Amino acid sequence: MSPQPAPDERRLAQRLDAEIAAARDPLGKAVLQVQRAVLDLRHGRQAQARTQLDRLHAELLRQPDLRLAGWLQLAEGQWIYFSSFGLEARERFLQALALSQSAADPELGAWAHVWLAQGAAVNRALDDFIPHATHARQHWPALGKAVRFRLAGALGAAWTLAGEADAARDWDGLARQLAGQEGDDAGLAAVVFNQTLRRVARLRRDALDGQPREAPGQLLGVDSVGHLDLIAGGSVRGDLTPLLRAQLLALLGDWGGAATLLEAQLPGALAGGLRQVAPSLLAELAWCRARLGEQAKARRVADWAASLAPVVTELGADGDELVAMQQRLAQAYELLGDEDAAARHREALTQAEGLERHQHQQWSAALQAAGLRKPPPL
Numbered sequence: 498m499s500p501q502p503a504p505d506e507r508r509l510a511q512r513l514d515a516e517i518a519a520a521r522d523p524l525g526k527a528v529l530q531v532q533r534a535v536l537d538l539r540h541g542r543q544a545q546a547r548t549q550l551d552r553l554h555a556e557l558l559r560q561p562d563l564r565l566a567g568w569l570q571l572a573e574g575q576w577i578y579f580s581s582f583g584l585e586a587r588e589r590f591l592q593a594l595a596l597s598q599s600a601a602d603p604e605l606g607a608w609a610h611v612w613l614a615q616g617a618a619v620n621r622a623l624d625d626f627i628p629h630a631t632h633a634r635q636h637w638p639a640l641g642k643a644v645r646f647r648l649a650g651a652l653g654a655a656w657t658l659a660g661e662a663d664a665a666r667d668w669d670g671l672a673r674q675l676a677g678q679e680g681d682d683a684g685l686a687a688v689v690f691n692q693t694l695r696r697v698a699r700l701r702r703d704a705l706d707g708q709p710r711e712a713p714g715q716l717l718g719v720d721s722v723g724h725l726d727l728i729a730g731g732s733v734r735g736d737l738t739p740l741l742r743a744q745l746l747a748l749l750g751d752w753g754g755a756a757t758l759l760e761a762q763l764p765g766a767l768a769g770g771l772r773q774v775a776p777s778l779l780a781e782l783a784w785c786r787a788r789l790g791e792q793a794k795a796r797r798v799a800d801w802a803a804s805l806a807p808v809v810t811e812l813g814a815d816g817d818e819l820v821a822m823q824q825r826l827a828q829a830y831e832l833l834g835d836e837d838a839a840a841r842h843r844e845a846l847t848q849a850e851g852l853e854r855h856q857h858q859q860w861s862a863a864l865q866a867a868g869l870r871k872p873p874p875l
Contacts (some may be wrong), residue, residue, distance in 0.1 A: 527556060
């Protein structure tokens with residue numbers, strides 16, 4: 498059964514539907530229909546969105562237009578991003594940016610810059626992030642609330658990569674305000690999820706013994722994310738909240754519950770583009786199985802995660818994800834009685850901590866130099 502729209506989502510949909518009905522220019526109507534399809538996509542109605550986008554692609558071939566071509570490329574980039582966070586989205590956003598310039602459409606150009614910044618943050622591409630985020634920030638007064646929301650979220654992610662929790666909180670707070678003002682349930686759920694994800698990452702890092710004081714309260718935060726997704730009529734990435742919950746259950750000592758969730762959700766994560774976090778979650782699963790005394794299964798999963806460690810390091814995974822992975826692998830192998838493997842991963846943990854510090858310094862220095870520390874007033 499299709500997800501039911503929430504009141505705020507209906508407000509957004511009704512506004513777009515009214516604008517589409519009132520549009521006299523066929524091109525303007527088609528652009529609005531692209532935006533409507535993206536709204537369906539963001540709320541997990543992929544089939545409905547795909548049908549609409551395919552129809553608009555066919556219309557574009559019948560009556561070619563640079564502006565519509567650009568908006569469709571922007572939509573396809575978002576499709577890739579929401580489906581898998583894939584690097585292929587960047588190509589679509591770059592095409593949208595080029596078409597915005599040819600079509601003299603500044604709104605499309607602003608969206609393209611912001612989405613390029615968002616993708617660069619997710620893929621840890623600092624040199625790509627700075628120019629696009631800076632361009633969008635310099636044009637802040639001319640941006641609509643929806644574009645401002647996306648930029649604020651991207652900057653919250655960037656400051657997290659810089660290890661600057663206060664700056665990330667400031668930009669996340671602005672994103673949350675903008676989503677609320679826009680009546681954007683999907684956006685609000687995304688902000689709450691990202692804020693909770695960052696707190697959980699801190700708890701994982703701080704709680705070497707798996708017993709953080711704050712975890713019960715954070716678990717309520719994960720429940721609230723799931724509630725928001727339900728209110729919003731579904732989530733385009735419904736696999737993410739259970740993975741976050743699994744990490745908290747592991748921290749609380751519910752290793753069986755955590756392992757069950759991880760085994761249910763990891764296949765989708767491994768297939769769905771979560772290359773940054775999947776190896777550390779495999780290491781988490783190995784640790785949980787080792788804590789449960791399931792030595793054979795724990796060994797197989799630990800060896801699997803360990804074999805991926807060099808690859809994810811080379812691909813540029815987060816320093817904090819590498820730290821989490823190596824920490825859990827060292828703990829898992831220690832529980833399995835393999836002191837040689839545990840020692841190797843403790844050494845790798847020290848290297849990962851150095852990489853994390855370097856990553857923080859790089860991102861912090863670049864963001865500060867670009868003048869991206871302080872959010873502007875609403």
